[in-house]
Amino acid sequence: MTDQSPSDPELFTFPHRQIAKRVFKTREITSTNDVMLKDPEKLFHSGDVLWSLRQSKGRGRYDRVWNSPQGGLYFSILFEDIPRLSAFYPYVLLCALAIRNVLADRTREDFFTIKWPNDVYADYHKIAGILIQSHTAYQGSRAVIGMGINLNNPMQHLSNLRSPAISLYELTGNPTEPESFLEDLLDRADAYYRDFIHLRFSHYLPELNRVLYSKDKSLILTEGKHQRIVIPREFTKDGYLKCEEDGETVILMV
Template identity: 35%
Template sequence: MSKPVPVNRALPGLPPAYGLAAYDSLGSTNDEAKRLARDEGAAHGTLVWALRQTEGRGRRGRPWISPEGNLYASLVLRPGCTPASAAQLSFVTAGALADTLQPLLPEGICQCKWPNDVLLDDRKAAGILLESETDDAGNIEWLVVGVGINVQHYPQESEFPATSLRNEGGRLDEPGPVLVRFVQAFSTWYDVWKEEGFTPVREGWLQLARGIGGPIAVRLADRTLNGIFADLDEDGALLLDLDTGERRRITAGDVFFPGLVPSGSGEGT
């Protein structure tokens, strides 16, 4: 299979530490970023951007509907940390997405939904997918942060209610300028994480979080748990207080809120 061919596309305002690899179409920006990291030694800060994806995916392999007009991008990072620490980059990315989208909204509130979605007025507008590879010592060799933002389009039927920047009257509705703003925000959050650790990232994410202190349902692989979203622990796991008085630590699951039930059979955004 032939390698994807980048196109010449500028992104004015992109921080100089990030090198752009732009494409008209890819199967998946994450797959291309992983190929560049694994096979070509792509540097930290390599940014893969495609106008559309033909095989986009979200968490747990769910399809990510990817028409032209939305944002699909993946960053190659070489953080030099353990896999447990690298998982914190989901919260770094979510905070950066919220800082990207909130200033673009004439009205409405942007919030983070555990573990890796961003909501505009309780409707999903962006998602995150982290994938990585370790070295012989078990540390992160490279990590790819994939983001998808509903800029112009959103699915009418989805597992969680969805929306787009355009639908919310966003001040920008073109993927390129939105991507520049995201990378600028990500650079700030990433630098804080590298220099100060997870504590300030956790505190910033909690200020943006949807559902803290209130009732939620957490769907696990084999059951659904109902309780109060009490907190994040020091590693970013969700702490759920059950009616029995037990506190459960949850590292993976899908969160739903009362009154916001699945509205259709579609997957992805």
């Protein structure tokens, strides 16, 4: 193993799934996305999941730091031979929907929403984030979808965050078993993936648009060092976001 590879990972198998049949678990890692993308020892195959109890170098969009302490849920799913990364945007939204629906099922609350392009919110507090990355080398192209969910890790005391955050524990007052939550989430992500590859993403658009964060309300989006004010209207069939900006309709792409 290299320094970035998980040392002695536990392996769990789930033959009933199309993706996430193999789940590798490790105690600590730099970043599940980074390790799966590089993977010099070819440990991982398409559809595999790498789950770590803690990340020392977790990242979000624009290379922002993603706090990844013990108690959260951090994992990535690998996809190989990807023709176009943009073709995966709809599935990223379905992964967000999977997180949102598992949270809603466990809390019996309906205030969880999806903030374009990669976050899940509990009211106005961020509770989960998703990052898709790709890598192309001589052996072919690969992409990873990394997900981080605040389960048992306290978040509300942190003052250095760009957006207010919260954990499932802080919402409910009860600890959550990460294994159980991950299993529920991967079962749902697998079911959504089957529909995605069979071109059924449009079937989910009514539900996605019902839980769109800040729908029909002004929203400040930060893109790197720049900000823009938009009014989110709906998700498109390509996984983009249709908005109104300065009185005109615009389509936002990742």
